[in-house]
Amino acid sequence: xxxxxxxxxxxxxxxxxxxxxxxxxxxxxxxxxxxxxxxxxxxxxxxxxxxxxxxxxxxxxxxxxxxxxxxxxxxxxxxxxxxxxxxxxxxxxxxxxxxxxxxxxxxxxxxxxxxxxxxxxxxxxxxxxxxxxxxxxxxxxxxxxxxxxxxxxxxxxxxxxxxxxxxxxxxxxxxxxxxxxxxxxxxxxxxxxxxxxxxxxxxxxxxxxxxxxxxxxxxxxxxxxxxxxxxxxxxxxxxxxxxxxxxxxxxxxxxxxxxxxxxxxxxxxxxxxxxxxxxxxxxxxxxxxxxxxxxxxxxxxxxxxxxxxxxxxxxxxxxxxxxxxxxxxxxxxxxxxxxxxxxxxxxxxxxxxxxxxxxxxxxxxxxxxxxxxxxxxxxxxxxxxxxxxxxxxxxxxxxxxxxxxxxxxxxxxxxxxxxxxxxxxxxxxxxxxxxxxxxxxxxxxxxxxxxxxxxxxxxxxxxxxxxxxxxxxxxxxxxxxx
Amino acid sequence: xxxxxxxxxxxxxxxxxxxxxxxxxxxxxxxxxxxxxxxxxxxxxxxxxxxxxxxxxxxxxxxxxxxxxxxxxxxxxxxxxxxxxxxxxxxxxxxxxxxxxxxxxxxxxxxxxxxxxxxxxxxxxxxxxxxxxxxxxxxxxxxxxxxxxxxxxxxxxxxxxxxxxxxxxxxxxxxxxxxxxxxxxxxxxxxxxxxxxxxxxxxxxxxxxxxxxxxxxxxxxxxxxxxxxxxxxxxxxxxxxxxxxxxxxxxxxxxxxxxxxxxxxxxxxxxxxxxxxxxxxxxxxxxxxxxxxx
Numbered sequence: 001x002x003x004x005x006x007x008x009x010x011x012x013x014x015x016x017x018x019x020x021x022x023x024x025x026x027x028x029x030x031x032x033x034x035x036x037x038x039x040x041x042x043x044x045x046x047x048x049x050x051x052x053x054x055x056x057x058x059x060x061x062x063x064x065x066x067x068x069x070x071x072x073x074x075x076x077x078x079x080x081x082x083x084x085x086x087x088x089x090x091x092x093x094x095x096x097x098x099x100x101x102x103x104x105x106x107x108x109x110x111x112x113x114x115x116x117x118x119x120x121x122x123x124x125x126x127x128x129x130x131x132x133x134x135x136x137x138x139x140x141x142x143x144x145x146x147x148x149x150x151x152x153x154x155x156x157x158x159x160x161x162x163x164x165x166x167x168x169x170x171x172x173x174x175x176x177x178x179x180x181x182x183x184x185x186x187x188x189x190x191x192x193x194x195x196x197x198x199x200x201x202x203x204x205x206x207x208x209x210x211x212x213x214x215x216x217x218x219x220x221x222x223x224x225x226x227x228x229x230x231x232x233x234x235x236x237x238x239x240x241x242x243x244x245x246x247x248x249x250x251x252x253x254x255x256x257x258x259x260x261x262x263x264x265x266x267x268x269x270x271x272x273x274x275x276x277x278x279x280x281x282x283x284x285x286x287x288x289x290x291x292x293x294x295x296x297x298x299x300x301x302x303x304x305x306x307x308x309x310x311x312x313x314x315x316x317x318x319x320x321x322x323x324x325x326x327x328x329x330x331x332x333x334x335x336x337x338x339x340x341x342x343x344x345x346x347x348x349x350x351x352x353x354x355x356x357x358x359x360x361x362x363x364x365x366x367x368x369x370x371x372x373x374x375x376x377x378x379x380x381x382x383x384x385x386x387x388x389x390x391x392x393x394x395x396x397x398x399x400x401x402x403x404x405x406x407x408x409x410x411x412x413x414x415x416x417x418x419x420x421x422x423x424x425x426x427x428x429x430x431x432x433x434x435x436x437x438x439x440x441x442x443x444x445x446x447x448x449x450x451x452x453x454x455x456x457x458x459x460x461x462x463x464x465x466x467x468x469x470x471x472x473x474x475x476x477x478x479x480x481x482x
Numbered sequence: 483x484x485x486x487x488x489x490x491x492x493x494x495x496x497x498x499x500x501x502x503x504x505x506x507x508x509x510x511x512x513x514x515x516x517x518x519x520x521x522x523x524x525x526x527x528x529x530x531x532x533x534x535x536x537x538x539x540x541x542x543x544x545x546x547x548x549x550x551x552x553x554x555x556x557x558x559x560x561x562x563x564x565x566x567x568x569x570x571x572x573x574x575x576x577x578x579x580x581x582x583x584x585x586x587x588x589x590x591x592x593x594x595x596x597x598x599x600x601x602x603x604x605x606x607x608x609x610x611x612x613x614x615x616x617x618x619x620x621x622x623x624x625x626x627x628x629x630x631x632x633x634x635x636x637x638x639x640x641x642x643x644x645x646x647x648x649x650x651x652x653x654x655x656x657x658x659x660x661x662x663x664x665x666x667x668x669x670x671x672x673x674x675x676x677x678x679x680x681x682x683x684x685x686x687x688x689x690x691x692x693x694x695x696x697x698x699x700x701x702x703x704x705x706x707x708x709x710x711x712x713x714x715x716x717x718x719x720x721x722x723x724x725x726x727x728x729x730x731x732x733x734x735x736x737x738x739x740x741x742x743x744x745x746x747x748x749x750x751x752x753x754x755x756x757x758x759x760x761x762x763x764x765x766x767x768x769x770x771x772x773x774x775x776x
Binding site: 187189192455456459 | 483485486489492493495496497500501
């Protein structure tokens with residue numbers, strides 16, 4: 001059941017009405033209702049792994065309590081490592097088993113040793129990366145004393161499987177989400193309208209922009225051998241936009257649904273395309289993952305390596321970025337993607353600027369300065385070029401794509417189609433709206449119309465999506481596979 | 483909560499009004515396309531001058547070469563066939579023309595006329611979708627959101643495209659077979675999958691039978707569908723053939739081209755179910771010969 005489907009619309013509408021009209025008066029019932037809804041939602045998409053979701057929830061629920069109650073530090077550590085080992089082990093098994101076996105046998109084959117490995121057709125459970133990170137974060141927080149171990153199983157199980165964020169995040173922390181489950185939620189009109197708006201904005205990004213881009217990028221990446229370099233640049237550009245529109249669209253819908261149910265969920269994106277450096281970009285892109293890795297990987301590593309000075313910092317950052325890459329999937333392309341992005345931090349660390357955040361030069365100006373534009377374009381260009389690795393099936397394909405890009409055919413005019421033109425118009429609309437809103441500002445004319453005539457505003461919004469949604473390319477959310 | 487539900491209700495009402503308005507606004511632009519409309523209007527004005535009116539779906543406009551027919555019979559004929567037209571659309575067409583003025587009507591028919599996917603452009607998947615998956619998706623039902631959205635999108639698109647001159651060449655008014663063009667993507671779609679996927683609409687069969695029974699001016703030309711008969715469910719074929727037998731027994735003139743063996747040559751077909759200009763000349767020749775003989 002995906003967000004942009006009729007089945008989800010029916011499911012969510014019924015859920016929403018029952019949630020606020022029938023079970024609103026009892027907190028326990030509210031949570032139990034969300035839990036049941038979440039399991040139905042998960043089973044609808046991936047019924048074979050529902051048991052896994054329940055089992056890991058139960059295990060971590062138990063471990064959390066035991067860690068908190070453990071009197072000796074050794075026992076605490078043992079329990080924590082058991083949880084981490086099982087969580088990471090589960091992730092490694094489902095996501096990376098075949099990759100490791102394939103890579104090892106490939107390495108041995110290059111030495112002339114044929115290992116004849118047995119690989120299995122392992123199906124990756126939906127959302128495994130997201131709920132595993134949620135659980136690992138919980139255990140680490142309990143261990144550090146940042147949060148109390150949850151003793152209400154309904155609350156804990158609901159935290160793990162909360163359906164709007166279950167399949168593709170954002171990865172919410174126990175410290176912020178569990179307290180929300182422990183308090184009764186009250187319906188707030190303003191919050192609900194905001195949620196509805198966010199869902200529609202996410203839907204616009206997914207079904208109009210991402211799906212339109214997908215048609216063109218699929219064509220370009222599948223036929224890159226036969227296309228001029230200019231088309232390949234266009235493909236990289238559109239895939240960058242597609243990835244953002246797809247994932248941030250999903251996140252917006254997830255956050256919007258959560259708001260409709262009375263929850264505040266971590267934002268995942270903060271207008272990353274207006275970043276003026278790669279470091280700033282990673283503070284604004286997939287924020288729930290990057291902050292998770294910062295807190296649980298980078299910070300402990302940089303503390304552990306602090307005696308090594310800048311080299312230790314570099315190592316910590318590289319490990320963190322390799323993990324960001326690996327998190328996305330079992331492929332060398334992702335590892336390389338992470339490594340390259342990690343390398344962009346090396347000059348910053350060398351210059352001693354790592355902990356200094358660049359100030360936004362003029363947040364009040366609608367027109368950016370030349371320096372700002374130059375930095376933004378430079379960052380986008382780096383992102384656009386490295387994102388080829390993200391899309392390529394393997395490293396050799398990415399390399400031949402790059403080779404083709406840097407050729408004389410870069411000056412050729414790419415094929416201009418009506419589809420491309422309309423896609424570009426919608427991309428421009430999205431970027432303009434985000435540019436206006438980047439500092440929490442509102443587009444006055446639109447805002448006042450929305451305030452005065454909310455029904456008309458939403459009608460036009462929905463009708464616009466209805467009439468321009470891309471029906472030809474039925475592309476599943478990219479981050480589902482992560 | 484009440485305020486929010488009231489907002490949602492208002493949005494739904496506004497949406498219904500907006501989409502209904504849009505549907506009404508774009509109805510004439512797409513529901514009956516400009517060319518079909520132009521053909522029909524032309525015929526309404528010139529009904530007196532026409533001796534033979536050919537009706538039917540794309541098999542009619544692709545299969546009858548009117549100038550050739552006229553030269554063989556010495557009559558004046560007109561081709562009012564257009565894509566997807568089955569009993570429902572033809573019945574609607576009859577209501578709009580002065581049937582008293584029509585001398586002879588020749589209906590180029592086949593079992594396609596009684597399956598669900600025909601009868602108006604809205605329901606004609608080739609014009610709505612780009613690939614087979616979409617067609618399949620659409621056929622799951624009109625109430626499928628995707629199908630519904632697609633219909634609106636196409637309507638709006640056609641509404642804005644309606645004045646484009648290129649469409650006027652698609653089927654022409656004079657019935658030149660060479661100028662007839664069905665959506666090129668049709669060739670790449672497996673019609674069999676569509677037909678086998680769908681249930682038979684019995685009402686359509688009844689309508690077809692009633693229309694023919696109550697209009698003695700109608701003669702039936704059975705399109706040579708035996709070439710692609712395997713795409714039909716056996717019960718569809720049987721019902722259709724039984725219906726034709728009943729009509730023939732009750733006095734309707736029936737020319738069955740399935741027995742015209744020379745039409746089975748591969749050089750007579752443009753795609754798997756539409757004849758090309760060679761095939762059209764053969765069909766027209768057989769029909770003209772029959773008419774001359776009667």
